[in-house]
Amino acid sequence: MGQILLQVDDLHTQFFTSRGVVRAVDGVSLHIDAGETLGIVGESGCGKTITALSILRLVPDPGRITAGKIMFRGRDVTKFDDDEIRDFRGNDVAMIFQDPMTSLNPVTKVGFQIEEAMTAHNRFSASLARTRVVELLKRVRVPAAESRVKDYPHQFSGGMRQRAMIAMGLANEPSLLIADEPTTALDVTVQAQIIQLMKQLNRELGTAMMLITHNMALVASLCQRVVVMYAGRIVEEGPVEQIFKSPQHPYTWSLLRSVPRVDEARKDRLVSIHGLPPDLTNPPPGCKFHPRCPFVIDRCKIDEPGLSEVAANQVARCWVLMRNVKDEDVAAAKASALSLDAAKKLKAEAPPEVGTVAGG
């Protein structure tokens, strides 16, 4: 609908480790419109966080963007010099991180940390920045904002810290706010409040948001469009309602079926997908998901499918597509996922002589 704000084009981000090259982001292309809310979902380690960090060029060592373009308002972020990237960060695009407990500097006052986000750029004068800190904290519903600006992070609760992080992110009125698992570290009632807040801010300020999460329910409540990532690649993309109604990639289907259990949400454990995402130094041939896919056919093991349009505005990377899977196969997949779970539980409870196999 709106104009394109950010366009990521064939992005490759790789980590050069002693174990080999980890292709954390492997040819990702996506875009986000002004004022839009985009969800990026997938299990941990599928490249969503690294994609976000690549946009801000904050990929940690030994990682590097090796190819691709990141176009923001017609300029390529990957070509920015030191001053340009510095001015881009926190000003055009701001980011909120997963753990509000560790994302604030423990020895500096909260108010100052927000103020600093403004004084780093030239949008607000120093005196205006100081008064804006209180305004921002009020806007994110921090009670008694006037006195809390002088508090240190350890005097804030987890939810309050995340509000402060959001205030920091909004400080320069960025056109895009990236939120990386903004609620994972918080308890459930606080999660709901934070999501409510973000929704409201998006409506009131028109800030585009990119929400990174493994939680499909969160995407449903906040986003207009969703990108599903697996093993560093996009496997499906489309409007949220449509994806929820008719997911075409088996991975999306599995994610939607798996309800993260509240007690294990922090470990990113998805109960019903069996196995692990592939080792990204040595991904499987063909479709990266095929070793875990319940609907795998021979072709999946050799050829990797491309992203193809499966419906209006919806693309998927799959040879099979869920609409072609027979009903009884779907039922069987559900049953087998369940029985695998049951088997695993039995194994864990079995006496050690039987259960453990001596490893190398």
Add this chain to the structure above:
Amino acid sequence: MATAIGIAQQVDWDVPEQTGLWSDAWVRFRRNRLAVGGLAVIIVMIVLAIGARLPATPGGLWHILHITGDPVSQDVVNSYALPSLQHPLGTDILGRDQLSRILYGASISLTIGIVVQILILFIGGGIGMAAGYFGGWVDNLLMRFTDIMYAFPDLLLVLVFVAAFGPSFWSIFIALGLVYWVGLARLVRGQVLSIKEKEYVEAAIMTGTAPLKLIVKHLVPNSLGPVIVTLTFGIPAAIFTEAALSFLGIGIRPPEPSWGVMIEDGYGGIFADPRQVIFPGIAVALTMLSFTFVGDGLRDALDPRMKR
């Protein structure tokens, strides 16, 4: 935060199969070249030190290595001899063979450094166990005492102890044991406390089972690694302290050739022949460095969380 290695490791659906902790540790230790080098130096030094204490039979291995087994025999005509085949590191002011003196000194340093750790294990382990096990006022008292000991420089305390016992090998030995137990006591106490907090131990205590056996059973496998690391780092500290005491003239007395004694001797004649201090000085530094490398290696190997 997704670091490079974290990408693959963060997602462990299955609890990883428990491979042998010790074989794992050995693999990690072997990868540390400095630690392996240090261990090699230490082993060679132990073998030579034992050799220095064995009687030299003519034509035997020790004889060939010019280890006379008698580092005190003097040959005054031959004082300050330059290194030769006869005396690979030369002789000192009294014509005594430097190499055999250094190797004899190694036997003193290594014995003190290594054997004293057993004494430390008993004292520190005992105090730590008692504090953690009994808790309450016992713990309070012992820990206050430990805090006071901890605040004092080791060398100062050892000096006071040695002043009381008089300068000899055994008084240094006991003084080291009485001073260096503090770190270990804190470590063991912490371990005992954390084991006591475990539910199954709490349950056992509530049902009236003697918990001491249970605690010891869990204490040993849990704290063996850190204890070994602490004791290993204790070795260079003890070696340093012995050498420093002897250098200050308050430790082992001449003619017993401890490294500290040799350095003190050589320092007196440093303008005549600096080699007299250079060789024993290198010996102390090399030994301490080797043990430090081994300690570093063990720490990294036994504590997988510390991976760098």
Add this chain to the structure above:
Amino acid sequence: MTNLAIYIIRRLLWMIPVLFFVIVITFGLMHLAPGGPWDREGRQLSPQVVNNLNVKYGLDKPLPQQFLTYIWGVVHFDFGDSLKSPGQHVSDRILQSWPYTFTLGAVAFILLVPIGIGLGVIAALRQNSLLDYTALGLATAAASTPNFVVGIFLIIVFALGMNKLTDGNFYFPTGGMPQPFNPFQVELIMPVITLAALPTAYIARLTRSSTLDTLRQDFVRTAWAKGLKSRLVVMRHVLKNSLIPVVTALGPTFAFLITGSFITETLFSIPGIGRAFVTSIAGRDYTMILGTTILFAVLIALVNLVVDVLYVFIDPRVRLTD
């Protein structure tokens, strides 16, 4: 602020039992052990003379009485007469030696803290560079080379070696410390390096690992994500956190300087307290040993108190508890 005052007073009061305990241990050790201050190598003093000396210094009284007399003296800041320097008060001897040790220690401290921190920070910011490896290697070597070996090697290279190379025209002198109050004399160079090498290495290693830890923290990434200049990220966010543990290291550093002074002053013939302590240990000068030990105990307790109070000011998370 009142909180802080109460805390400081409590800590100062806590020093009293600690000192009492230190005196008990030292006193007990001195007197229970065989041998005494009148033992000589070679010709022994006659029993009559020994007896007279014991009577003169009160060593013939029962131990508890001696102890109470001593404590009574300490309460009045009277530490008795030195047994080995007849007619000299322990406090006088300490006052004579104090300037040497203070000048040496202060120069070493003022140099070693910034150098140690600087090396550590630079090494961490340039992790895995040649500079990092050099600094780390030097620090590791310095941390496991005994200070007397460091001192002797310095003498060999800069006194003996340079003397020989320059035909006696240029070298570092080793003879003592002619001016006790002058921190700028050439004679101090080698003693200061000897004394400071180990604690510098210790602080550098600690700073490096603490800074590396901090650089990996989430809040540093937050700071970059704000678009801060790298200078501000390092100063405000990295160093402000990574130097907190280094403050804790000041206590051990001070202890290093005390024990280091035993060795350094003996090595370079500096008539300071460290050397006086070593001589009195060797000579079993009970009163001197007790007096200097009490002095060291007070100094260490005060330094630890200062460090703990400093902590409150630099780390807002720290609350004053006991």
